Amino acid sequence: MRSAGSAGSAGSAGSADSVIDRACAAALYVDGDAALDTGASLLAAAPDADAAAHRRGEEFLRRAWERGWHPADLVRFVRRELDERRAALAGTLIAAETARYAELPPRWRQQLAELPEPVPRNRPDRFSYAADLLELYRLLLRLPAIEPVGPPPGTAADHLHRPPAADEPRMLTRIRALLAKAEATGFPEEAEALTGKAQELMARHSIDEALLAARTHSRETPGACRIGVEPPYESAKAILLDAVASANRCRAVWNDDLGFSTVVGFEPDLEAVELLFTSLLVQGTAAMTRAEAGQRAGGRRRTKTFRQSFLMAYAQRLGSRLAADAERVTTAADAGASAGLLPVLAARDVAVTETADRMFPRTTTTRVRGVSDPDGWTHGTDAADRARMGGSRSGTSQGPGEIAT
Template identity: 65%
Template sequence: MEQVEKAVSAAVYDEGDAGLDLGASLLAAAPWPDAGRELLRRGEEFVRRAWERGWQPADVVRVVRRDLDDRHVRLATDLIAAENRRYAGTAPRWEAQLRDLEASHIWWGGDARYADELATRERTDRFSLATAFLELFRHLIRLPAIEPVGPPPGEPVHVRPHTPTADEPRMLTRVRALLAKAEATDYPDEAEALTAKAQELMARHSIDAALLAAQGHTGDVPTACRIGVDAPYETAKAILLDAAASANRCRAVWNSGLGFSTVVGFEPDLESVELLYTSLLVQGTAAMTRAEAAQRAGGRKRTKSFRQAFLTAYASRVGHRLSEATEHVTEEAGGSLLPVLAARDVAVEDRAERMFPQTTSTRVRGVSDHAGWEHGTAAADQATMPGRPGVTR
C-alpha cells in the first residue's frame, strides 16, 4: 500500500519528529482496515530483522518496555505473534518466551479486522495509534546486532536439545517451593536457610546431569540465555546475577547499555540461575525495605546511596554463601567427580570466550553508604547454611 510505504519512509528513517507527524497523518487518512493490515506486514518485517540480528521475543519486549510505554509493548507483542505464524516450530526457550508474553497465537480474528479490533482495545484515535506504530518501527529498526543465544526461528537447530532426567521436574518443583517460602517469610534467617537448601538441591542436580553426560547418556553442550537486569541499581543486580551464575557453574556477561546479562552454561544450570536470581532479587528488595523502615524509625533518612550499598553488599555476601553451599555438595560427592566438573567448567568458559572475545571488567563505584553496606551484609549473613556452622557477625 503506497500510502503506508510513504508514511513509514517519512517516519522511520527520519531523525526528527516532523517525519513522525507526517507519517502518522498519512496513516490516519488511509483506509483504516487496509492500513492496519499493511502495518502488520511491515511490523513483521522489522521483527524478523531483529531475529536475524540476534534478538529474541523477551529481549525485544524488554527493551521496548524500558524505552517506550505500555502501548508500544502491546503493539510489539502483536507483531511478534503475527510473525510467529511463519514458523512450524521454534526452540523450547523461544516457545517459553512466547507463552510468557502471550504471543503464541494472534488474538484478533484476522488481519483484515486487526485495525478495528486494535482501536477497540486501545480506545484511542487513529493518529495516536499510527504514531505509536511508527515510533515502535523506528525503535526496532535501530536495534543493534547482539550475540545470538540460539538459532532464529525457521533455521535448523544444530545443537542436540537438553534431555531432562527422570527426577528433574520433581526437583524443580521442590526448588520453586523452597524459594517461594523464602520470598514469603519475614524472617531473614529462615529465608537464607530455605535459599541455601534450594541451592544445594540445584547443585546436586547439576552433578547428576554431569555424571549422565560423562557416561554418554546425554548430548548436552553449553548454551546461553539472556536475563534482564533492570534499573534502578542495575550494577548491584548484575553482581547478584553473577553470583547466582557462578554458584551454578555458569558465566554471566553484563550488557549495561541494553539492560541484560547473557548467562552461559549447561541447560539445567541455566534454569537454576533464572530461578535463583529472580528469588534472590525479591528477597533482597524485601530485606532492603525492612532495613530502610528500621532506619527511618530511628530518625535517619536514607537515600539512593543506602539502597545501592545495601544491594551491592547483599549480592556480594550471598554469592559467597551460595558458593559455599555448592562446594559443600561437591565435597560430599567425592573427589572422583572433580575431573568431570572441571571438564564442564572448561566447556562453559570456552563457549563464553567464543561468544564474547572482548569483555571488560570494571570497578564498582558509588558504594559510599557504610550503614547500607552493613545492613546488606547482615541480611545475607543471618542464616546457618545447611551442613555448615553458623556465621556470626
C-alpha cells in the same frame, strides 16, 4: 467474476503497501516528531492499510530474531527506550508474528506467556496509534545485532546443546516450589531453610546431570540464555547474577546498554541460575524494604544511597558464601562418587569458559563503585547472611566487586 475480484484484491494490497512504504519513508529514517506526524497522518488516513502496517512490523521482528534478539529482550528494550505503552504494542506484534511458527523453543514459549496485555488497534485514536506504531518501527529498524543464544524460530535446531525440556523435570518443580515459599514467608529463618534446601537440590541435580553426560558420552555442549538486569541499581543486580552464575558453573556477561546479562552454561545450570537469581532478588528487595522502613522510622532520609549500598553488600556477601557452599557440596559429592567427579566437572568448566570466550572475545572486567552508605552495607550484609544457601555462615564482606561486561 472471480478474476475481477482477484484483480481488485491485488490492487487494494498494492495500494496498502504503497501507503506503508510512504509512511515508513517519511517517519523511520528521519529523527524528530515532525517526521512521525507525517507518517502517522498517512496511515491514519488509510484504514485499508491497517493490516499491511502490522505485517510490516512483523517483518521488522523477523529481522530482530535474525540479529539475535528474543521476545523478552525486545519488550524490555522497548520499555527502556520508549515506554510501557509501546512495549505493550511490541508484545502485541510479537504474539502475532510468532503464531506463524509450528514449534518454538521452550524458552521462547515462556517469554511469550509473559508478554504484556495486547493493545487494541487504533486506540485512543487512529493518529495516536499510528504514531506509536511508527515510533516502535523506528526503534526496531535500528536494533543492533547481539550474540545469538540459540537459532531463530523457523530454522533447524542446534542439536549440540540440549534445549530446556518441554515438561519441567520433577526436581525443578520441587526447587521452584521451595523458592516460592521462601519468597512468600515473613520469617527469615524459614526462608533461610527453604532456600538452602532449594540450593542443595540444584547442586545435586547439576552433579547428577554431569555424571550422566559423562557415562553416556553425551555430545551436549554449553548453551546460553539472557536474563534481564532492570533498573534501578543495575550494577548491584548484575553482581548478584554474576555470583549466582559462578556458583552454578556458569559465566555471566553484563550488557549495561541493553539491560541484560548473557549467562553461558549447561542447560541444567542455566535453569538453576534463572530460578535462584530471581528468588534471591525478590528476597533481597523485601529485606531492603524492611531495613529502609526501620531507617526512616529513625529519621533517616538518604534512601537512594542506602538502597545502592544495601544491594551491593547483599550481592557481595552472597557471592562469597555461594562460592563456599558450592565447593562444600561438590567436595561431599566427590567423596561419595564411585567414579571421579572432579575431572568431569573440570571438563565442563573448560567447555563453558571456551564457549563464553567465543561468544564474547572482547569482554572486559569492570570494577563497580558507588558504595557510600555504611548502614546500607551493614544491613545488606546481614540480609545476605539470612538468605543462607545451606552452608556455614562463614564468609567476609568485600568491597565493590568486578563483573564481566
